Amino acid sequence: MNEVRNTMSTGPKDPFEAALADLLIPLAQAMVARGVTIGTATEALKKALVTAAVDASDPPPNDSRVSALTGLHRKDVKRLRAEETEAPEKRSCSAAALVIGYWATAPEYQDKSNQPRDLFRKSADRQPGFDDLVKQTRIDMAPGTVLQTLLDQKLVVKQENGTYRLLTQAFVPTAGSAEQVAAYRATLSAHLAAATHNLLADDETPRHFDRAVRYSHLTAESVEELRDISAQKAQVLLQDINAKARQLQDRDQDGNQNGRFVVGAYILPKLPPNKEG
Template sequence: MFSDALSDLLAPLARAMVAHGVTVGAVTESMKVALLNAAIEAQGEDVSDSRVSVMTGLHRKDVRRLRSDAPMTDGRKTANRLALLIGHWATAPDFLGENDRPRALPRDISSEGPGFDDLVRHVRLDAAPGTMRRALLDHGAVTEDDDGRLHLVTNALVPGAGSKELVAAYRATLTTHMTAATQNLLAAPTETRHFDRVVKYSHLSDGSVAELEALARAESQALLERLNARARELQDRDADQGVHGRFAAGAYVLPEQDTKKDTE
């Protein structure tokens, strides 16, 4: 039964909740919102409060209250904008220099090509260049030299420990993976399923775990960089066609050292 799997599925989330001081009251409220949204997605916006109550077990007064509440704000915007900006800077030919490395960018266009303000406008972030510049500096993703040029020091956004952006990244990556896995779980026999695979091995030495971790990191990073470059090219090509298709791909590595040897 699916309900038997819930404890395992919720265990990592529970650890994060405890670490962030999230109590059962807040968890319950979030679950109510999720159940309501799932029922509406399944039955349509016109589904009655009574029907939602039957489907989810929510009390009708909770359904009415939640439906009248203002939608929750999405805290992922800043992280998404920074990731898009860094990804474009690292792959778009206009912003690359020698050896196809991201070149240092002045604020405005120069003899070398477009500047940072042009980059922000090209990515269509709906944010002021000055705001994005400050955010990149605050996150340590860029440095600024004495001439005011910005140097990209990372090809991916790595939020700082405890930051709002780290929570946003946690939310975005887990939501995307869980969405793909859930759609596979619910897919009809005739429907195409998303690619979702994992390689798991046990009885490995710490050295073997470290070797596999290094290999997985390098291969995954190379794949994601290739996908990012091609996705940016395709997005530039499709940008003026009024299309809204989405694509997401991710990778994770979970090495675990041998802890039993220390207790034997």
Template sequence: MSETVPSPPPDAARLQAPVARLLRPLVRLFVRSGITFPALADLLRELYVNVAEYDFALPGKEQTDSRVSLLTGIHRKEVRRLRGAGAPVSAVPAAVSRTSRIIARWLAAPEFTQADGRPRALPRAGEAEPSFEGLVASVTRDLRPRAVLDEWLDRGLVTVDAQERIVLAEAAFVPKGGGTQQLYYFGRNLHDHIAASVANILEEKPRFLERAVHYDGLSPDLARRLEARAREIAMAALQQANREAHAACETDPGGEARWNFGIYVYAEDAPRPEPTA
């Protein structure tokens, strides 16, 4: 019985153009944020050594400085200095973890949602009906609901309506620019999207769903209307996926696996491509 031989990865020359396009918005962010090229080069050097050391180790063999140097093109002296730092840590900040868990439950649990799936406006406290205090307590007993409410009001994640009920604000779905929560998901979501794309390139058959609907040459008005409609479709899909995942987790024994379902919408005023002769 013959074995399927994986397709070879694309050569470096063919990767240059797509990688340059991928990195361009990141470089714009780096320049705006003060990450200089030497600082980025230092970071990339550490990552090259780390990836070669941990992701390209041969089974049953100790990874050597020479092999890491061969794989990365980094001098052995530098390899020796940088090795052993351990794999990059992707810890979830405590504030991000607790906020996302409480909001996810508010959006998914039947007792905290309306018939159409939207989050209910919750009274601060009460036992006769679902309340904000009950929501927080259903996720964690380590935090005082009043402390969570004060923090969320300060961050604009919730508002208080005329009936003194707590209302989930749009800011809960779109974190403030440059805040801890947004930067965490910036790294997590882009990592997972790129990791899925890389896996699809390196494996014989695409493993992950990664598709996009795109149209060029549109009027700015149509692009804005399509962007608005895409937001509606995307939010409905995310909320449905969240409800089903939340329900499934109620009976799941738990483990080390994780799952991410992401959607992005993008539009820009791009110049028309020059016609070819």
């Protein structure tokens, strides 16, 4: 047996246990679609439990303590704690999004009509080039690697005169790509982390902003109207925050830059079934 069985609880059932299945259904849908089996999922869950147990303890717990907290065998705990997970796709996704954000908002990369201007790889005519843009974002990746990611994702195109043109102001990776998986991972993990903080926070702990508007009994036309207006307003908000965040990061370059900030938006329209025919 790989897991340690806990004694049966005689207290009331935690409502979180009932919520867990619903929370996992969207992940299960993605797993089935991408051919992820129970073995792979179990290994990922074990790794997550070990990480959570270690993060929740100060000082760091020994393997026996982690085993007691998670129900995992000590052999699994020891093995999982020794593993290091690398995520190059996540790094390239974050780097590409940051570069697009700078390109779309920084004044030195705008043309006379306040649109992202075409860039050469190197600076020309006293104007910074793409390599300067990557350096300004201070990401730990080579400019050529970031550029190739943007080209592969069809977010940037090379012009006949040798310049590169930004085609979008948002990083929307190609469907099914490694970068889309990385974006899926980054977006959902951030939202889930905020919601989990709020779930576990005591009365003295400030909670993160996490709100949603939900309506039912709508026609398909009303759902589409709400989708359109929500998308427009959310895009404006995100672009405004992106521009402000870029300005603040430039201002903070001489200070302690360990702070991180994430803001997101999602829209989930569910059209009523078509009963015609």
